[in-house]
Amino acid sequence: METFLLVGGMFLVTFSIRYVLLPFSGRIRLSAGLQRALGYVPPAVLTAIIVPMALMPDGQTVRFSVSNPYLIGALATAAMGWIGKNLLLTIVGGMGVFLAWKWVLHAGWLG
Amino acid sequence: MVAQTRKSEFFRGARDSLPLIIGAVPFGIIFGTLSGSAGLSVAGTLGMSLFVFAGSAQFIAMGLVAAGTAWPMIVLTTFVVNFRHLLYTATLLPHLKKLPHRWQALLAFGLTDETFAVAVGRWRQPDDSPHKHWYQLGSMAFMYSNWNMCTIIGIVAGRMLQDIAGWGLDFAMVAAFIGMVLPYVKDRPNWCAVVVAGAAALLFHGLPHKLGLILASLAGIGAGVLADAIFGRRVGPTAKKQEGS
Numbered sequence: 235m236e237t238f239l240l241v242g243g244m245f246l247v248t249f250s251i252r253y254v255l256l257p258f259s260g261r262i263r264l265s266a267g268l269q270r271a272l273g274y275v276p277p278a279v280l281t282a283i284i285v286p287m288a289l290m291p292d293g294q295t296v297r298f299s300v301s302n303p304y305l306i307g308a309l310a311t312a313a314m315g316w317i318g319k320n321l322l323l324t325i326v327g328g329m330g331v332f333l334a335w336k337w338v339l340h341a342g343w344l345g
Numbered sequence: 346m347v348a349q350t351r352k353s354e355f356f357r358g359a360r361d362s363l364p365l366i367i368g369a370v371p372f373g374i375i376f377g378t379l380s381g382s383a384g385l386s387v388a389g390t391l392g393m394s395l396f397v398f399a400g401s402a403q404f405i406a407m408g409l410v411a412a413g414t415a416w417p418m419i420v421l422t423t424f425v426v427n428f429r430h431l432l433y434t435a436t437l438l439p440h441l442k443k444l445p446h447r448w449q450a451l452l453a454f455g456l457t458d459e460t461f462a463v464a465v466g467r468w469r470q471p472d473d474s475p476h477k478h479w480y481q482l483g484s485m486a487f488m489y490s491n492w493n494m495c496t497i498i499g500i501v502a503g504r505m506l507q508d509i510a511g512w513g514l515d516f517a518m519v520a521a522f523i524g525m526v527l528p529y530v531k532d533r534p535n536w537c538a539v540v541v542a543g544a545a546a547l548l549f550h551g552l553p554h555k556l557g558l559i560l561a562s563l564a565g566i567g568a569g570v571l572a573d574a575i576f577g578r579r580v581g582p583t584a585k586k587q588e589g590s
Contacts, residue, residue, distance in 0.1 A: 236416060240420070241397065244423045248423060248430070249453065251424070251427050251428060251430045251434075255431065256442070256449040257449075264438065272566075274538040275566060276525070276526075277529040277539050278542040278564075278566045279542070279562045281539045282542045282561035283522060285546045287518070315524050324364075324520070324524045325520045325521050326367070329517055332516045
């Protein structure tokens, strides 16, 4: 019962957020300024999600150091994406650098 | 440009989502894997992937379940974490408003970060294909089936491999999201939006219930708008590279 309420509640709020504007879409007129502002939604939201993940892997302290494989992996991913422009290679390559760096740290090569 | 059929749009949407879907694979597997030790039943785990279909909210909910949080609190947290999707719907509003209600409901259900990022690029392309919603459907259908398959694999794997959680596979999400952001940062307003959103996310990180995510997003959007006003209009939508097949 508890599980049903939890999943049902999560479904309701998530779907409502994604849907609620649509039935009124005929009556809503977005101003040009607002539309331009909405253009910044994807980069702003996605960055706000990934920066803490990369810089605070434990969710508590900022680790701006080479001993943070998430940071090194993120920088490598960005560099590869910037140069290569291929999304698939960027993600797989970034994952590879992250795992390799983790392994290097684990092996203790950086002291 | 060759005329696009419903089918070709559907499969293009699926194909263009492939890189992001690969990024979601480890994430989905980890979700299923960790659910057991978090104290979430198989029904609850699968139910979330089937009905909620929102990666980061599912992870946070799982963490809260593990911490013994009451379900109304978890639902409230889900609301805050997913509130950003309201901005996604608002962004797609001009494109979705002509669709029948059933289509709107269907596409709204599957409006994940990944599908939004891919679909907004297609909607903003200048061609007047009448079937662009099939492109978005293709993206969400592929994303949805993959997410649920990965959840099941994770549930099974979690009962077999105990330490999979420590492998750090959650980095795949960081990599996928970086890949999604890069096509945007081509002009000064977008640079400002990204830098401010990132800095604000760190600054507000300690706020409860992921409120920091909302505040940081708004700060980033504000910075973009401000920079836009200072540096002038940006050079057209740089939403996403697409080959104009």
